Amino acid sequence: MALFIVRHEHKADLCPAADPYRGAALLSHLSQPYARRHGMEIRGKAVVQGEHTLYLIIESADEACVRRFMEPLAAAGSLDIHPASTCAGVVAGGGCAAPGLLTDTETVDPETACEDAVEAGLLVHRVHPLNCETSVPELIGGVVVPNARFYVRNHFPIPLLNPATWRLNVGGLVERPQRFNLDDLHHMPSQTLVVTLECAGNGRSLLHPPVEGEQWRLGAVSTAEWTGVPLVEVLDRAGPAGRARTVVLRGADGGDVPGRTAPLRFERSLSLDEARDSDALLAYAMNGEALPRHHGFPLRVVVPGWYAVASVKWLTEIEVIDTDFAGFFQADRYFYEWPREGRTTREPVALQQVRALITEPVADSDIPTGELTVRGVAWSGASPIARVEVSVGLGTWQPARLVGERRRHSWQWWELLTRVDVPGATTVRARATDLAGRTQPEQPVWNRLGYGINPVQEVAFRVR
Numbered sequence: 526m527a528l529f530i531v532r533h534e535h536k537a538d539l540c541p542a543a544d545p546y547r548g549a550a551l552l553s554h555l556s557q558p559y560a561r562r563h564g565m566e567i568r569g570k571a572v573v574q575g576e577h578t579l580y581l582i583i584e585s586a587d588e589a590c591v592r593r594f595m596e597p598l599a600a601a602g603s604l605d606i607h608p609a610s611t612c613a614g615v616v617a618g619g620g621c622a623a624p625g626l627l628t629d630t631e632t633v634d635p636e637t638a639c640e641d642a643v644e645a646g647l648l649v650h651r652v653h654p655l656n657c658e659t660s661v662p663e664l665i666g667g668v669v670v671p672n673a674r675f676y677v678r679n680h681f682p683i684p685l686l687n688p689a690t691w692r693l694n695v696g697g698l699v700e701r702p703q704r705f706n707l708d709d710l711h712h713m714p715s716q717t718l719v720v721t722l723e724c725a726g727n728g729r730s731l732l733h734p735p736v737e738g739e740q741w742r743l744g745a746v747s748t749a750e751w752t753g754v755p756l757v758e759v760l761d762r763a764g765p766a767g768r769a770r771t772v773v774l775r776g777a778d779g780g781d782v783p784g785r786t787a788p789l790r791f792e793r794s795l796s797l798d799e800a801r802d803s804d805a806l807l808a809y810a811m812n813g814e815a816l817p818r819h820h821g822f823p824l825r826v827v828v829p830g831w832y833a834v835a836s837v838k839w840l841t842e843i844e845v846i847d848t849d850f851a852g853f854f855q856a857d858r859y860f861y862e863w864p865r866e867g868r869t870t871r872e873p874v875a876l877q878q879v880r881a882l883i884t885e886p887v888a889d890s891d892i893p894t895g896e897l898t899v900r901g902v903a904w905s906g907a908s909p910i911a912r913v914e915v916s917v918g919l920g921t922w923q924p925a926r927l928v929g930e931r932r933r934h935s936w937q938w939w940e941l942l943t944r945v946d947v948p949g950a951t952t953v954r955a956r957a958t959d960l961a962g963r964t965q966p967e968q969p970v971w972n973r974l975g976y977g978i979n980p981v982q983e984v985a986f987r988v989r
């Protein structure tokens with residue numbers, strides 16, 4: 526189906542709307558059911574007041590069809606039909622002047638992917654590849670984030686994999702190379718875990734001076750219930766050889782990256798010990814539904830507690846090797862690089878830093894004097910949350926109550942009931958500490974690639 530904008534103008538003395546009978550006939554002609562019978566969808570219609578000019582937005586297989594449908598009106602005046610595109614389509618295709626929309630049969634249409642994300646209320650940072658964050662105030666409710674509102678982080682176009690022909694190959698230094706289809710995996714012992722995924726770049730936009738990369742605010746984090754086969758189960762079937770050291774996880778997506786001459790696939794690695802001890806899951810379901818395309822359909826890795834770069838989507842290969850892995854997303858990105866005492870120190874990005882997010886009150890809102898509920902979520906990759914403290918208007922830190930079940934790999938809700946009695950502008954801050962004693966810094970700790978940014982969050986609001 527293609528989109529058209531139709532413009533029709535008629536002379537004042539021929540205006541059909543002036544006559545109640547002809548006006549009614551016109552309305553039926555332009556009704557959705559009538560248009561559908563002609564194989565068209567009317568997406569919008571409006572008249573420019575006082576100018577006898579009508580605009581229609583029509584979806585149709587071709588222009589001839591639209592022209593035929595508009596014949597009765599054309600007889601009374603002019604008719605212009607412009608081939609059109611959705612706004613998302615133009616942006617995804619590289620702008621109004623681009624030669625044509627990107628089409629690649631093996632990837633998800635960027636236009637649809639982007640439109641779905643916008644409709645679901647996600648904040649889109651980049652259309653191609655699709656990158657969007659979840660809206661923090663909308664987290665109010667359950668522990669899990671609905672699939673359509675889960676943040677999306679992609680480095681390449683989203684691959685469209687056919688579940689009937691898709692395979693997972695397990696090879697390299699293993700005693701029994703394996704090849705699984707989706708059905709095989711569905712019949713293996715399964716596990717369901719509630720896991721919070723957070724992008725290592727979450728909060729990057731807080732850095733001064735700014736650093737390159739997606740300018741995430743605080744919403745590149747979400748929680749879901751994942752179901753799949755434990756990674757150990759699959760590794761055990763293959764039997765890593767004695768000198769095996771590293772497990773490489775390879776996705777179906779790929780492309781060019783800076784500093785490398787040939788296009789490459791999205792790949793990440795875990796040491797064999799990490800792969801065994803991390804509770805990593807090969808997930809085929811998310812919140813009880815088949816894994817959505819954006820999130821790795823038909824199979825993705827979920828490594829609990831780790832920054833989500835480890836959770837490879839669209840998984841097609843597991844390769845066991847006896848060296849460290851030097852892939853682009855392992856060696857050239859996803860490490861902390863801090864300037865310290867005149868030297869730079871480096872450390873790979875691994876477990877999520879401890880962090881609390883405030884979902885209530887909403888930034889810039891007006892709150893009546895009296896009782897105030899401060900709410901949010903908190904998590905840490907290294908260890909469960911020990912406590913969350915809240916400070917209103919730069920006052921003392923008060924302990925918040927941890928709400929609901931404590932789950933090892935999921936964020937935890939917290940809340941504090943307090944009072945605000947003085948009208949005016951004020952702020953609220955929240956600070957989480959985990960059982961390992963890690964807590965959040967007052968200011969973001971700058972590093973060159975902008976990872977693991979977890980300063981105490983401050984939300985400004987007004988008391989009235």
Ligand SMILES: Nc1nc2c(c(=O)[nH]1)N[C@H]1C(S)=C(S)[C@@H](COP(=O)(O)O)O[C@H]1N2
Nearest residue numbers: 676677678679680724776791833836837838
């Ligand atoms: N194959 C593949 N897996 C991937 C990525 C990717 O670009 N390709 N991005 C990673 C990063 S950086 C993050 S933060 C998470 C995002 O997962 P989500 O889109 O399901 O939220 O996927 C990870 N797995």
Ligand SMILES: [Mo]
Nearest residue numbers: 678724725834
């Ligand atoms: Mo990420």
